[in-house]
Amino acid sequence: MTSNELIFQSTDLAQRRTEFLHAARSGMARLRDKDGTSLVMLPEQQLHLLEELRKWSSVHLRLERMLRRPDFRPTVQNLGDLAWLRVFDCEDLREFAAELNEALVAADSDNSTMPLDGCLKAWRTTARQLEDPLRRSVLLDKGLDLVDAERPE
Template structure:
């Protein structure tokens, strides 16, 4: 959320809705950060037109990126070379894994864009980041590379064991 966003408390939204809408309309980026109490996650209030603009920008950028990646192998190599600027932690991945991440990212971006759902992209990035964390820790990497017996499924926390 940009620092320039207007802010209100949730109680102001419910007690003074007209003032809250006015503040939203006067906001330079048409967004309003709504603070909630305690452990509740804050909210972002925006206009439909602003949300559609953001969606269009994300969709267009994603489509352009996908087209570039699919156009030529040199572009894929270039993206792999610049990945550390966007994701510094990829430096811990072997080059072939960095390339695999780039390909999987493009595929997931395309699928997520078609649904208008960013969650698969953020999940994929988190999964690859965890992989990089393993490569960054030589002791952990050594442990995970050891061969051993598969002990089967791990029960969910709190589940009864036989």
């Protein structure tokens, strides 16, 4: 019987607490309460990962639905808690949704929020830069004629 199949009883907490804690540290410990309620103990980092995957998967699905609407325009009102994305056009939002999907798959596969955190940080940083009109014009000006600077003597 693996530790995931083993179900402890509430009375086991006094007699087998070391085994229960070992199972929890190893990934998950199941406990059946006296009233039949099933409880689970797992490392906090694992819970955080599950919460982030749930939250951002929901956000991803909602954004994908919005982007499928032909009349969709990225405004503060229709983006809601994603209002920080308002500086992007629909094409950029589709790119964000694709990258978010990849980050979710990688985070789940790696059992870590790092890919997701990195994706969100990069997009938020870009959004902050685009909010400044001067930076926006420099970043988005396709006809900008840049030349190499010479090293000062």
